[in-house]
Amino acid sequence: MSFSWARPYEPKHPMMRWLDERLPLPRLVYGAIGGGYPVPRNLNYFWNFGVLAGIFLTIQIVTGIVLAMHYFATVDGAFNSVNGLIMRDVNAGWLLRYAHMNGASFFFIVTYIHIFRGLYYGSYKAPRELVWMLGLVIYLLMMATAFMGYVLPWGQMSYWGAQVITGFFSAFPIVGEPLRVWLLGGYAPDQAALTRFFSLHYLLPFVIAGVVILHIWALHIPGSGNPTGVDVKSERDTLPFHPFYTAKDGWFAAFVLLLYAVVTYYAPDYLGHPDNYIPANPLATPAHIVPEWYFWPFYAILRSFTIDFILPAKLWGVLAMFGSILLLFFLPWLDKSPVRSGSYRPVFKRFFWLLVIDVVILGYVGGAPLNWWRTALGQIASAYYFVHFLVILPLVSAFETPDPLPTSISESVLHGEAAEAAPAGQTKPRRGSVATAS
């Protein structure tokens, strides 16, 4: 699809030729994830996580459709249909439910690694800005889907999560409260909210699948990036997706699915909250109310505004929380450095790891009960998050002197027959090669 040397689809079987001439579906698949898609030959394991995210989306859709066959979306029946019927009575229901619960967490784990891969290797830079932005749209849809799914069992955390998250909208002046009531279909979460959340929770994964197709389509125009960030220049720089990357993705997917199985079978509730095994009670809020772990950094940003400053503290918190994701849409223009890969950007690299630490701190603060020092830590970490993207990144990209780049991908991985054959440590570094740069 992307390079002139990409192999065209040649049907081997007459049946496939017949089909290809009428509906070129085999051609599409061959060009997208088959031998017809040339991929840089130097990808490291961080490039496996996009495929993994696709696998977990599939797992969620399959287990979700099956769970919906046994679930009642009523305020009286929802809790019992999940915790009684599905967990105890439906054949293998416990497995499907735990697979769906932990599948959501693993979907977020692999997606976060995928996003940070993009941040480190500059995957958001030209010509892949739209790939990045479509990815952020997928991420926002994932968050909406996960939130609504968490409401469905109608436990205490479900109910109060729905109350708090729809409460975000009441922060906006004038339209806020009517908007909240309109979203809930009532003054507090109740039957109307549960039914519409179920409807949307069923719909959104298919919307995600649609945006995933756009994400991959946009990616396949320039082709995949690579750890050096250097453009593909010749056929020597690439390998066909199949069999090379199907094999690599295949074994790595098996490895990650093993970790997923370990959590699903041996610690299925580790990533959840015990309070969600208490039926929803609209008259009592759990003492320690926190969202699921994948929302903790954003919850920390929300909670870090405690005093009014021009606008009410509540509105600041909500704006900052939404802003922390929306600003990522502007990343291609905030980081103007022409060097994509963080491996060749000595200053950027250090700040990247500081950002990772910052987000981990935000996650910790967001998940823990509030006290004075955690509030202060959360405020510092929230401020640093915005400073990183709005101040540090533009300055670094203006003043940093990047390390020399390899002249080509193949040069960075192939050192030539002489170098390959020589005893270790007895080769001279080649000029301008990655061997000196890394």
Add this chain to the structure above:
Amino acid sequence: MATKAQSAEGPETTDSGGDGFRRRDFLNIAPVAFAGVGTVAALAPLLVQMAPSADVLALATTEIDISKVQPGQGIKTQWRKQPVFVRNLTPKEIAEADAVSLGDLRDPETLAQRTKPGHKNWLITLGVCTHLGCVPLGIGDGENKGPYGGYFCPCHGSMYDTAARIRQGPAPKNLMVPDYKFLSPTTVQIG
């Protein structure tokens, strides 16, 4: 672009009326506008179905019996599926609320403004924190009333005083006072 039909229309025979618009422009715009307005109108039921339905609105009033609530006590009831706090304030709590100067308040209101004349000891508010909607503690016996003796929200640490006014923490407003009236000295109708 000069088609045969257009070139046949000389400047003197044009139907533009000299203002640059042709009859065909009207024919193009009118159906698109018609379809656009129709589409917007068709969206209306899809939007209004989200608003509270008749059965939800039917719960708009609730009567409560407050005869058993002694001074210093409170009860928790429900109105429109939301918790309501009914509190019988002690003279000390009333004095504490009246002693606060309005300038110290984020959402300035006196206790008298938040209660009915002649029933200043009956503080009736929604039990919904104005931050993000949790139920504050402090209405039940032995619950944490917070440093201002009113309510304490466990979710994000908002603290309310004995008139249920916001004093500290992220909440922007006092606990909301619903519309209510005393049907008799011991019966209140909310809504």
